[in-house]
Every structure is written in structure tokens, then in C-alpha cells.
Amino acid sequence: MDSKSKSHETAINISETESNKGKSTAAATIVATTKAIPHNQKGGWRRGVAIFDFILRLCGLVAALAAATTMGTTDETLPLFTQFFQFEASYDDLPAFSYFVVANAIASGYLVLSLPFSIVCIVRPHLVGARLVLLILDTVMVAFTTAGAAAAAAIVYLAHNGNSTTQWQAICQQFGDFCQQVSGAVVASFIAAVIFIFLVIFSALSLRRH
Amino acid sequence: MKAGAVELGHASKVTQRGVNRGMSILDLFLRIIAIIATLGSAIAMGTTNETLPFFTQFVRFRAKYSDLPTFTFFVVANAIVSAYLVLSLGMSIFHIMRSRAQARLLMYTIFWEVAMMALLTAGASASAAIVYLAHKGNTKTNWFPICQQYDSFCHRTSGSLVGSFIGIIFFILLVLLSALALSRR
Numbered sequence: 001m002d003s004k005s006k007s008h009e010t011a012i013n014i015s016e017t018e019s020n021k022g023k024s025t026a027a028a029t030i031v032a033t034t035k036a037i038p039h040n041q042k043g044g045w046r047r048g049v050a051i052f053d054f055i056l057r058l059c060g061l062v063a064a065l066a067a068a069t070t071m072g073t074t075d076e077t078l079p080l081f082t083q084f085f086q087f088e089a090s091y092d093d094l095p096a097f098s099y100f101v102v103a104n105a106i107a108s109g110y111l112v113l114s115l116p117f118s119i120v121c122i123v124r125p126h127l128v129g130a131r132l133v134l135l136i137l138d139t140v141m142v143a144f145t146t147a148g149a150a151a152a153a154a155i156v157y158l159a160h161n162g163n164s165t166t167q168w169q170a171i172c173q174q175f176g177d178f179c180q181q182v183s184g185a186v187v188a189s190f191i192a193a194v195i196f197i198f199l200v201i202f203s204a205l206s207l208r209r210h
Numbered sequence: 211m212k213a214g215a216v217e218l219g220h221a222s223k224v225t226q227r228g229v230n231r232g233m234s235i236l237d238l239f240l241r242i243i244a245i246i247a248t249l250g251s252a253i254a255m256g257t258t259n260e261t262l263p264f265f266t267q268f269v270r271f272r273a274k275y276s277d278l279p280t281f282t283f284f285v286v287a288n289a290i291v292s293a294y295l296v297l298s299l300g301m302s303i304f305h306i307m308r309s310r311a312q313a314r315l316l317m318y319t320i321f322w323e324v325a326m327m328a329l330l331t332a333g334a335s336a337s338a339a340i341v342y343l344a345h346k347g348n349t350k351t352n353w354f355p356i357c358q359q360y361d362s363f364c365h366r367t368s369g370s371l372v373g374s375f376i377g378i379i380f381f382i383l384l385v386l387l388s389a390l391a392l393s394r395r
Contacts, residue, residue, distance in 0.1 A: 088350075089350060089351075093348070093350040093351070094348060094350075094351070095342060096339040096342070128393050131393075132389055132390070132393055135385075135389050136382075136385070136386055136389065139324060139327070139382055139385045139386075140382060142324060142327065142328055142331075143327060143328075143331045143378055143382065146328045146331040146332050146335070147331050147332075147334070147335035148335070149332070150331065150332035150333070150334075150335045150336040150339075151335045151336055151338060151339035152339075153332075153336060154280045154335075154336035154337070154339045154340055155339055155343075157279065157280070158280075158340070158343075158353075159351070163277070163278060164277075165272075165273060165277035165278070166273075166277075166278070166344070166353075166354070166356045167354060167356075168343075168351075168353045168354070169351070169352060169353070171351045171352075193328060197324055197325065197328060200320070200324050200385075201317075201320070201321055201324070203389075204316075204317055204320045204321070204389060204392060205317065207389060207392045207393045208313045208317070208392060208395075
């Protein structure tokens with residue numbers, strides 16, 4: 001059976017032998033003709049999905065890198081100071097923000113490293129192993145990025161609104177620029193997490209066998 | 211020769227079906243453990259209520275999960291994820307009975323699992339940030355560590371985080387299983 005030939009029809013000959021335990025006792029030769037699907041058409045939609053996957057990876061890279069740099073370059077000093085209270089805010093004052101920068105940096109690094117894998121999946125649309133690896137690593141990255149974004153979002157919410165039970169003051173009323181920059185970084189990180197979820201869906205879509 | 215090849219093909223098909231069934235049973239097992247973990251987290255956080263034995267006219271010394279919106283989100287997220295896991299138990303049992311799992315069903319499963327995992331991770335990590343603040347406080351923002359006063363509240367919230375993180379790990383394993391089943395189909 002040759003499915004790689006240029007002809008669109010194949011003839012399958014199955015002949016019954018004496019030791020065949022099959023149920024049919026009818027004609028000795030069964031001839032079947034099928035219209036074989038051309039090889040490149042079968043890989044067509046997979047290739048489209050893989051190209052879209054690559055483009056989505058580039059967008060995710062931009063989002064994660066933007067989030068990491070926006071958070072990493074926060075440094076606001078208020079023009080007043082006292083002996084006891086420091087009026088300077090940067091991202092490493094809060095461990096949640098430090099983790100945020102690290103998580104988004106790791107996500108950007110992973111996306112850069114996975115670009116060659118994505119290109120391989122475009123060139124060879126029927127590769128299963130690479131897609132499976134990409135799917136699992138994308139899932140882990142969803143968890144990572146969402147964790148960083150959510151932790152930073154919790155702190156930002158606290159900074160905007162404060163809390164009466166725990167007597168935590170809302171610092172955004174003083175550090176306005178810092179708050180704005182940090183909130184923008186959190187939004188970019190959530191966008192990166194959503195892009196990762198779409199990447200997982202696309203990898204699962206192209207893992208399907210028909 | 212040909213009969214031998216046919217028999218070998220039949221035997222490998224039987225082992226393939228056995229492996230599929232084994233994966234479905236493992237899937238069910240992981241789901242049950244994840245249900246216990248997330249439900250335990252939701253209940254542990256939801257039943258926090260600590261009142262300190264002294265009070266003044268102006269300040270209430272009482273801590274509940276609903277005093278912090280992040281913890282409320284945590285309880286809601288864990289409840290939603292537990293409900294999803296209970297509903298998907300039925301789907302998992304269906305996969306076990308039908309050894310040939312359908313591709314479309316597996317794809318929906320993967321999508322919902324990843325979405326629910328994202329929700330769970332968001333709730334767990336936001337609460338982790340707040341719990342860290344409650345333990346250590348922050349000098350720059352003048353936020354006082356409340357764990358020194360609300361001891362059992364702190365212990366309860368920290369403990370409920372563990373179940374949630376276990377649930378996240380199990381979700382990653384579930385996605386891996388579903389992707390493997392999809393690629394083998």
C-alpha cells in the first residue's frame with residue numbers, strides 16, 4: 001500500500017489463506033479502493049495551528065517581558081522624609097513583587113527557548129513528542145505566571161484599599177506613580193497567563209489524531 | 211505468517227486498551243484526591259473565626275476569612291474547583307467504561323482543567339501573599355504582622371494553603387494524563 005504516490009487511488013488486495021481464522025467464507029479476493037487523502041492536505045490545518053501558535057508565543061513573550069520590566073523599573077522616592085519613616089518604594093520592598101519579576105522573567109526565558117520547538121512543529125506538523133513536551137511545559141508556565149500575577153494583584157489591591165481589621169494602611173494615596181506602574185505590570189502579566197492558556201489549547205488541538 | 215501477524219496485532223490492541231483503561235483509572239484516582247484537597251482547603255479557610263479575649267470601645271479584635279477580600283476569593287475559587295472536580299468525576303467514569311475515549315471530550319476536559327487550574331493558582335497564590343504579609347509584615351509600607359495577635363487564625367489560613375497547592379500539582383498531572391490519552395487515541 002503506497003500512500004505517498006501521486007495517484008489518488010490505492011487498491012488493497014486481501015487474499016484469504018488456509019490458516020486464516022476469519023469469519024468470512026465468501027470470495028477469495030477482496031478488492032477495495034479508497035481515495036487516499038494527499039499528504040500535504042492532511043497536514044494543512046495542523047500547520048496553520050502551528051503558525052498561529054508561534055505568533056501567540058511571540059505575543060506572550062512581549063507581554064511577559066513588558067510585565068517584568070515594568071515591575072522591575074519601579075523606584076519612586078517622595079520628596080519628603082522623616083527620621084522614622086522611609087518614603088521610598090521599589091519592587092524589592094515587597095517579596096510578592098520580587099517573585100512577580102522572577103516568575104515573569106522565567107516565563108519570558110521559557111518562551112524564547114520554546115520558539116525553536118514551535119518552528120520545528122510548523123515544519124513537521126505530525127510530530128507528537130515535541131507537542132506533548134510543549135503542552136506540559138506550557139501548563140506549568142500557566143501556573144507559574146498566574147501565581148505571580150495573582151500574588152502581585154493581592155498586594156496591589158491591599159495598597160489601593162487597605163484593610164480595617166488588620167489595620168493596614170492604603171499606601172497608594174502617597175505613592176501614586178508606583179501604584180500605577182505596578183498595576184500596569186499586573187495587567188500585562190494576566191494577559192501573558194491568558195496567552196499561555198490559549199497555547200495549551202492549541203497544542204491539545206494539534207495533538208488530535210484523526 | 212499472516213495469521214501470526216493478525217494475532218500479534220490483536221494482542222497489542224488488547225494491551226493498548228488495557229493501558230488506556232489504566233490511565234483512566236489513574237485519572238479517577240487523582241481527581242478524588244484533588245477533590246479532598248481543595249474541599250478541605252475551602253472548609254478550613256471558611257471556618258476561621260478568632261476573637262481575641264480583650265476588646266475596646268473602638269476596635270474589634272475579631273478575625274474572619276471574610277475580613278480580607280483575598281481570602282474570600284480563595285474560598286470561592288476552591289469551592290468552584292471542587293464542584294468542577296465532582297462534576298468531572300462522572301466524565302472520568304465514562305472514560306473508564308468506554309475504553310475508546312473520544313477526542314472532542316478529551317479536548318474539552320483539557321481546556322476546563324487548565325482554566326480551573328489557573329483559577330485555583332490565582333486564589334492560592336494571592337492568599338499566600340497575604341499570609342506571608344500576616345506573618346512577616348512590611349516595614350516600608352508600615353503593615354503590621356497580625357500573626358502575633360491572631361495566632362490560631364494564622365495557623366488555620368496557612369494550613370489551608372497546603373491543600374490548595376497539592377490540588378494544583380494534581381491538576382498538572384491530570385492535564386498530562388489527558389494529553390497523553392489524546393495523543394494515543
